[in-house]
Amino acid sequence: MKFIIKIFLMGILSYLLPLYFSWWSVALGAGLISLLIRGSNFNSFNGGVIAGGLVWFYLSFTIDNATNSLLSEKIALLVNLKDSIWLIYASTLIGALVTGFGSLTGSLLRSILSPKKTSRNDYVS
Amino acid sequence: MNLDNNFVKFISFFLSFLVTTSFIALLNRPFDNIPPIGKLLSPHQGFWKNSEKEAISLDQSIKLIELKEAVTVQFDELLIPHINAKNIEDLYMTQGYVTAYHRLWQMDFYARVVMGRLSEVVGIKALGYDRLQRRLGLKDMTLKLHDGLMKDAYYASIISAYTNGVNAYIASLSRGDYPIEFKLLNYEPEKWTSVKTCMAYALLASTLSRSEADIEHTNFRKMFGEDLFNVLFPEPDGTSAPVIPRDTHFDFEPMSQPQKPEKFEAQYIVNESISKQNPLNGSNNFAIDSTKSKSGHAILANEPDLELTAPSIWYASHLTSPDINVMGVTVPGTPVILIGFNDSISWGVTNSPRDQVDWFSVTFKDASRKEYLYNNQWFKTEQILEEIVIKNAENFIDTIIRVHHGPIVYDRDYLSNHEKVNLAMRWIAHDESTTFKALFHFNKANNYFEFVEGLRFFSGPPQNIIYSDTKGNIALNLPGKFPIKFSGQGKFILDGSDPDSEWKKYIPFDHRLERYNHPQGFLSSANQFPVDRTTYPYYVYSHQFENYRNRRVNDRLITMQNIEPEDLMSLQNDNFNYTASEILPYLLSQLDTLSLNKDQNKFFDELQNWDYFNQPNLKAPTNFELWSDILWDQLWDEFDTMSFAVNKPDIYTTSQLIISDSLVGFSDRLSTPEKETTSDLINYAFNTAVDSLNAWSSINGKNHSWNEFKGTEVNHLISHFTSFHSKNISVGGNHNIVNAASKNHGPSWRMVVEMDPQGINAYGVYPGSQTGNPGNPTYGHMITPWAEGKYYNLKFGQNKLLAGDILYEIQLTP
Numbered sequence: 001m002k003f004i005i006k007i008f009l010m011g012i013l014s015y016l017l018p019l020y021f022s023w024w025s026v027a028l029g030a031g032l033i034s035l036l037i038r039g040s041n042f043n044s045f046n047g048g049v050i051a052g053g054l055v056w057f058y059l060s061f062t063i064d065n066a067t068n069s070l071l072s073e074k075i076a077l078l079v080n081l082k083d084s085i086w087l088i089y090a091s092t093l094i095g096a097l098v099t100g101f102g103s104l105t106g107s108l109l110r111s112i113l114s115p116k117k118t119s120r121n122d123y124v125s
Numbered sequence: 126m127n128l129d130n131n132f133v134k135f136i137s138f139f140l141s142f143l144v145t146t147s148f149i150a151l152l153n154r155p156f157d158n159i160p161p162i163g164k165l166l167s168p169h170q171g172f173w174k175n176s177e178k179e180a181i182s183l184d185q186s187i188k189l190i191e192l193k194e195a196v197t198v199q200f201d202e203l204l205i206p207h208i209n210a211k212n213i214e215d216l217y218m219t220q221g222y223v224t225a226y227h228r229l230w231q232m233d234f235y236a237r238v239v240m241g242r243l244s245e246v247v248g249i250k251a252l253g254y255d256r257l258q259r260r261l262g263l264k265d266m267t268l269k270l271h272d273g274l275m276k277d278a279y280y281a282s283i284i285s286a287y288t289n290g291v292n293a294y295i296a297s298l299s300r301g302d303y304p305i306e307f308k309l310l311n312y313e314p315e316k317w318t319s320v321k322t323c324m325a326y327a328l329l330a331s332t333l334s335r336s337e338a339d340i341e342h343t344n345f346r347k348m349f350g351e352d353l354f355n356v357l358f359p360e361p362d363g364t365s366a367p368v369i370p371r372d373t374h375f376d377f378e379p380m381s382q383p384q385k386p387e388k389f390e391a392q393y394i395v396n397e398s399i400s401k402q403n404p405l406n407g408s409n410n411f412a413i414d415s416t417k418s419k420s421g422h423a424i425l426a427n428e429p430d431l432e433l434t435a436p437s438i439w440y441a442s443h444l445t446s447p448d449i450n451v452m453g454v455t456v457p458g459t460p461v462i463l464i465g466f467n468d469s470i471s472w473g474v475t476n477s478p479r480d481q482v483d484w485f486s487v488t489f490k491d492a493s494r495k496e497y498l499y500n501n502q503w504f505k506t507e508q509i510l511e512e513i514v515i516k517n518a519e520n521f522i523d524t525i526i527r528v529h530h531g532p533i534v535y536d537r538d539y540l541s542n543h544e545k546v547n548l549a550m551r552w553i554a555h556d557e558s559t560t561f562k563a564l565f566h567f568n569k570a571n572n573y574f575e576f577v578e579g580l581r582f583f584s585g586p587p588q589n590i591i592y593s594d595t596k597g598n599i600a601l602n603l604p605g606k607f608p609i610k611f612s613g614q615g616k617f618i619l620d621g622s623d624p625d626s627e628w629k630k631y632i633p634f635d636h637r638l639e640r641y642n643h644p645q646g647f648l649s650s651a652n653q654f655p656v657d658r659t660t661y662p663y664y665v666y667s668h669q670f671e672n673y674r675n676r677r678v679n680d681r682l683i684t685m686q687n688i689e690p691e692d693l694m695s696l697q698n699d700n701f702n703y704t705a706s707e708i709l710p711y712l713l714s715q716l717d718t719l720s721l722n723k724d725q726n727k728f729f730d731e732l733q734n735w736d737y738f739n740q741p742n743l744k745a746p747t748n749f750e751l752w753s754d755i756l757w758d759q760l761w762d763e764f765d766t767m768s769f770a771v772n773k774p775d776i777y778t779t780s781q782l783i784i785s786d787s788l789v790g791f792s793d794r795l796s797t798p799e800k801e802t803t804s805d806l807i808n809y810a811f812n813t814a815v816d817s818l819n820a821w822s823s824i825n826g827k828n829h830s831w832n833e834f835k836g837t838e839v840n841h842l843i844s845h846f847t848s849f850h851s852k853n854i855s856v857g858g859n860h861n862i863v864n865a866a867s868k869n870h871g872p873s874w875r876m877v878v879e880m881d882p883q884g885i886n887a888y889g890v891y892p893g894s895q896t897g898n899p900g901n902p903t904y905g906h907m908i909t910p911w912a913e914g915k916y917y918n919l920k921f922g923q924n925k926l927l928a929g930d931i932l933y934e935i936q937l938t939p
Contacts, residue, residue: 104145
């Protein structure tokens with residue numbers, strides 16, 4: 001459940017922060033969540049990947065869908081891609097990895113700052 | 126143990142932090158021409174944000190604190206803004222705001238073109254271009270124009286208001302809102318300035334009034350003598366359909382002509398000359414009066430031809446405030462309508478080729494270049510250091526020397542031919558221009574008298590300005606600043622040390638070329654020679670003039686009666702190939718038709734059965750184009766062997782020489798031992814044309830209809846943004862044809878205006894769209910209608926914008 005909440009919170013921050021800050025602020029948001037909410041490193045990374053990936057996929061996919069790929073097709077041609085769908089995949093991948101690494105870093109920072117030993121349970125929560 | 130654990134934790138964190146930040150840094154940095162990938166692909170800030178679902182995405186209610194009162198902007202279905210303001214400052218502030226909304230990147234780009242600052246954003250490949258722009262003095266021209274206008278409170282308020290409007294729009298943007306070109310080139314819009322608001326003059330002057338061939342002519346004359354020069358580069362006499370009808374009398378006492386100094390022969394040959402405007406541009410305008418018009422109202426038509434670009438050079442708008450109601454097109458970044466109409470008058474322009482640039486050979490005292498020779502004395506030079514910022518490279522500093530004639534463009538640092546040549550440029554456009562004021566007068570003029578008051582301020586670039594009004598009058602004027610020249614002055618490089626070679630006086634405004642109404646019922650212009658030489662007392666010269674489109678327009682207008690706006694639209698789209706009609710019968714008569722093979726026969730038949738119209742679906746225009754191009758190339762192959770700057774004779778002169786069989790030995794092909802005659806050359810070119818057509822067909826795998834072969838395109842200003850281009854546009858015409866659509870040039874705006882006093886009927890179209898955003902659903906939406914010769918009703922006068930026609934409406938409030 002905590003895992004779902006973390007994904008949800010990271011997703012919200014990944015959606016909101018770049019409206020006001022740089023595009024990579026998604027990493028900061030995810031890192032903050034993992035710093036505040038306990039979880040294993042593995043799950044923190046995965047949570048970030050899922051949250052960031054979903055948000056970037058959702059946004060790029062809905063824009064692309066609503067505009068009939070009008071611009072993404074032109075951008076795809078500029079970078080020699082056959083299909084604009086690859087741009088959605090690429091965006092998703094970047095969103096996922098940047099958020100995932102941010103989250104992992106936050107989680108690792110938490111483990112330094114928090115004296116409590118990580119319990120085995122955390123790996124399955 | 127505990128220590129070790131902490132150490133591992135710390136190392137893990139550190140590594141993860143490093144990976145995260147490095148990954149972000151990698152995605153956030155550009156590589157050469159590749160913009161930062163992470164930023165570009167971010168759905169919040171990257172290219173996704175430029176994908177638009179709706180044609181307009183502005184807020185319907187906008188706060189613009191510098192406004193005095195509320196302003197309404199209604200966009201019609203073409204996305205043309207109809208701005209309704211309560212005072213003049215609010216009007217232009219809003220125009221700045223909405224123009225920036227549609228064309229911000231293009232405005233930034235043009236400002237960089239004029240200021241010589243393209244290298245800053247596109248890198249070292251633009252350095253040569255930036256250096257030329259700075260050597261030509263476009264920046265200085267703009268500053269001078271700006272300072273002059275800002276001294277006048279009225280114009281200063283307009284320019285400041287427009288500038289503030291652009292800046293208010295820029296300030297409203299977040300990173301994700303920047304136009305796509307900023308993102309792809311990885312830079313951000315900078316603050317707009319009142320100087321940039323004045324940039325259009327230098328931009329247009331450089332495109333329109335800088336064409337000359339002094340250096341090429343000097344080279345040719347030096348190598349081959351004046352007699353051959355006069356055969357291949359004759360001066361027109363203006364008897365063949367000039368701009369000003371031949372029966373026009375100039376009853377003024379002319380100013381005295383300067384004495385012709387002794388012939389000056391430049392010492393050195395120049396190997397390479399600076400790039401100049403494209404000679405393929407072919408504009409036309411014409412107006413008919415009440416006698417020719419079916420409705421009894423004057424009708425005006427204008428079609429300025431330029432390089433076809435995306436975003437389009439033109440932006441259409443309708444400006445309304447208590448003392449102005451004008452509609453038309455302007456260059457984005459400019460707070461005035463350049464071509465358009467109001468309730469009472471309409472006007473349009475075509476370029477008038479007049480020699481506005483002379484080159485003066487300058488002698489320095491020594492290598493320090495601190496003094497130069499003039500009138501047997503040494504005078505001080507001025508030295509200017511121009512620093513050019515280059516993306517991903519060291520700054521470049523160009524040293525430019527100025528003498529009293531103007532900047533020395535050709536010198537030891539630039540195209541000097543082994544440091545021998547120093548050429549100063551005297552260009553009328555370097556003088557302070559007041560053309561902006563002229564345009565503001567046109568925008569507000571109610572009648573011919575007020576229009577002429579505006580013409581007084583028109584200082585160039587020289588235009589054939591056509592006029593019509595709701596009282597049924599028509600007029601053609603060629604205002605501007607023209608030096609009074611001795612015959613032949615400025616055809617060749619002049620002696621910079623000789624005061625007699627310089628321009629001294631200018632043709633008075635009242636001695637300008639003007640025609641107000643005419644018994645024939647129409648007036649027209651198409652870049653041809655302006656006047657019959659025998660009727661006008663001043664020397665008029667340019668190295669190139671149109672000789673076909675002008676005659677076609679006049680031939681048609683003479684026969685046309687009961688003209689309606691649709692008839693003038695047809696004339697603007699006329700595809701008659703006058704060149705072919707004059708030369709093709711002769712070329713065909715010279716062919717040895719008995720020895721033709723199957724392919725050659727087919728090629729021949731297509732031409733034989735042709736009516737000389739360059740319709741898009743016909744094959745004969747392709748055959749003619751190929752044959753005549755090859756003939757022209759082979760005929761003047763002698764020029765290709767010359768290592769110095771030289772021009773080839775133009776199409777008209779070449780045609781005349783071929784038909785009269787007076788090619789003075791040029792028909793010989795250098796690559797063969799035989800001495801070819803003109804007829805041999807025509808047959809050779811024919812056979813080669815058939816072969817190259819076969820090669821073209823097998824490579825392209827399609828038939829050689831004219832539209833396919835010509836492949837007209839509208840290309841984005843950044844040439845490697847290939848997917849923002851529009852290719853293979855199916856349109857007829859060509860250079861030297863009224864519908865002058867060649868591969869990359871053509872009618873950049875077509876406008877027809879019927880001057881009904883009950884309310885004007887105006888029509889227009891341009892190959893592009895109001896929006897400059899390739900991610901907008903309307904991007905380039907007028908290109909196909911333009912190619913098909915269709916027009917849109919411009920929402921003004923009788924067709925004024927009704928509630929049902931409003932696509933989108935915004936309110937701007939203080």
